[in-house]
Amino acid sequence: MTVVLSIGLAATRAPWSAALRSYVRDHSQGVVIEVIMDRAGLARSMSRIDVLVVDDVMRTFSVMDIAHVRGDGAHVVGLFDQSAGMGCQYLAGLGVDQVLSASTAPAELLSVLSQVKPRRQLREAAAPSPAWPTQGPATGQRRSGGLLSAWTKASGGAGLTEAVVAAAEYLAKRARTLVIEADELAPVLVSRLLRSPDVGLAWAASRAGQGLKALPEGLSGPRCDGAPPLGHFDVICGAPGAAHVIAAAHLDKLLAEALGRYDNVLVETGWLVGSPGPRERFSAARAVLQKADSIAVFASADPDGAARLVYWKAAALAAGVNAPCWAVFGRARKSRYERDHLRSLVEANTGRNPFAGFGFLPEEPTVARARWNAEILGKGPWAKSVRELVNTSMTTGARCNPGLPNPAGTGPLAQPRGSGKVGDGKAAEVVAL
Numbered sequence: 262m263t264v265v266l267s268i269g270l271a272a273t274r275a276p277w278s279a280a281l282r283s284y285v286r287d288h289s290q291g292v293v294i295e296v297i298m299d300r301a302g303l304a305r306s307m308s309r310i311d312v313l314v315v316d317d318v319m320r321t322f323s324v325m326d327i328a329h330v331r332g333d334g335a336h337v338v339g340l341f342d343q344s345a346g347m348g349c350q351y352l353a354g355l356g357v358d359q360v361l362s363a364s365t366a367p368a369e370l371l372s373v374l375s376q377v378k379p380r381r382q383l384r385e386a387a388a389p390s391p392a393w394p395t396q397g398p399a400t401g402q403r404r405s406g407g408l409l410s411a412w413t414k415a416s417g418g419a420g421l422t423e424a425v426v427a428a429a430e431y432l433a434k435r436a437r438t439l440v441i442e443a444d445e446l447a448p449v450l451v452s453r454l455l456r457s458p459d460v461g462l463a464w465a466a467s468r469a470g471q472g473l474k475a476l477p478e479g480l481s482g483p484r485c486d487g488a489p490p491l492g493h494f495d496v497i498c499g500a501p502g503a504a505h506v507i508a509a510a511h512l513d514k515l516l517a518e519a520l521g522r523y524d525n526v527l528v529e530t531g532w533l534v535g536s537p538g539p540r541e542r543f544s545a546a547r548a549v550l551q552k553a554d555s556i557a558v559f560a561s562a563d564p565d566g567a568a569r570l571v572y573w574k575a576a577a578l579a580a581g582v583n584a585p586c587w588a589v590f591g592r593a594r595k596s597r598y599e600r601d602h603l604r605s606l607v608e609a610n611t612g613r614n615p616f617a618g619f620g621f622l623p624e625e626p627t628v629a630r631a632r633w634n635a636e637i638l639g640k641g642p643w644a645k646s647v648r649e650l651v652n653t654s655m656t657t658g659a660r661c662n663p664g665l666p667n668p669a670g671t672g673p674l675a676q677p678r679g680s681g682k683v684g685d686g687k688a689a690e691v692v693a694l
Contacts, residue, residue, distance in 0.1 A: 265291040268374055269310035272298045273319040277363045284367035312377050313337045317346030323483040327355045336377045407520040410655055411553035413530045415569035419559040419591025422449055423628055425529050427647045430637050433494035436524035440496040443545055444531040445507055448499025454491045456481040461500045470511030476518055491637055509548040547580055555654050556586045562593035567606040574611050585617035587654045593621040620650045
């Protein structure tokens with residue numbers, strides 16, 4: 262028998278599943294049905310199935326799982342049962358392609374599923390186009406290497422974590438995006454993004470260090486209480502609780518695998534970078550900074566934060582960090598005078614090795630409210646500043662990301678004076694928000 266369509270059915274206790282399997286067995290040829298029991302089974306079957314059918318009775322898969330299936334090229338159909346299930350809104354929130362009633366007759370349901378052209382025929386008809394998916398990694402259309410950006414801090418309280426989350430959400434709309442939380446002292450993304458602590462950076466890095474495949478098994482999935490996770494990007498969270506030591510060599514192997522699967526990999530690191538010794542504590546952060554294509558360094562918007570940025574830049578030069586570094590003052594006031602003063606303090610003390618540019622993220626109460634309400638802030642002056650930071654710092658680094666526009670120095674980022682920027686010869690002014 263020649264297989265023309267492969268259908269994956271999410272395991273469910275609803276009667277439609279047994280009825281469809283019985284009908285296909287007795288009345289159709291060339292159709293193969295596979296019951297998928299869990300996320301591990303979905304990962305194994307993702308490359309085979311053409312259609313995935315889920316319902317609103319069994320909540321086996323998350324938004325991230327459905328995004329991965331769609332990104333891989335499969336069609337997702339959702340069946341709703343108003344009397345026993347969660348309804349159409351639940352399926353719409355999952356991001357399925359098509360919604361049907363669970364009471365649909367098996368013959369009619371199979372007819373609808375058969376209208377989906379198998380991916381094998383699509384590949385034979387034309388070569389795959391390098392289109393950017395909206396969410397998650399696509400196993401069939403990956404570039405040879407993504408863009409690695411490091412997000413670190415010279416002082417606390419500057420909003421680094423919120424900026425990373427907002428930047429990843431913005432990037433996920435146009436490219437495959439992964440966030441890795443490599444802060445060994447105070448990881449918070451498990452609670453911030455409502456992810457499960459069962460799998461995290463320590464487990465994923467350990468697998469990579471053993472030469473085993475770490476992705477997608479190493480991604481931090483949803484919690485077991487059914488709460489939907491935040492973010493349309495993938496994430497590997499740090500392990501909460503006592504501090505964990507991450508081996509630099511293991512993290513380097515994990516990054517190599519991630520850069521082969523994602524277009525953007527954002528790594529949040531702590532402020533401690535350790536010594537060059539491979540067995541020294543915090544050497545993983547140093548390895549990330551040395552490997553990164555661009556680096557954003559956050560500090561408080563005060564003279565102490567400016568001094569810490571100067572010290573950080575000197576330490577980075579001593580550690581062999583060559584990537585373009587952007588100084589970002591978080592929770593900055595709107596005063597143009599204060600912002601220019603902070604920038605001049607840093608410029609006057611970095612000499613021949615200045616920062617590539619400066620950014621100012623304004624103080625905004627909605628950021629704290631979004632964190633309290635378990636939301637991702639996407640509107641307002643602060644979110645706009647984060648987007649402009651991403652567009653400027655991640656398109657003027659060592660490698661250009663084709664998934665983002667190049668604003669050529671626009672936004673709240675200012676080139677350092679005397680940087681030789683093409684244009685009128687003057688430094689870009691800081692935008693007052």
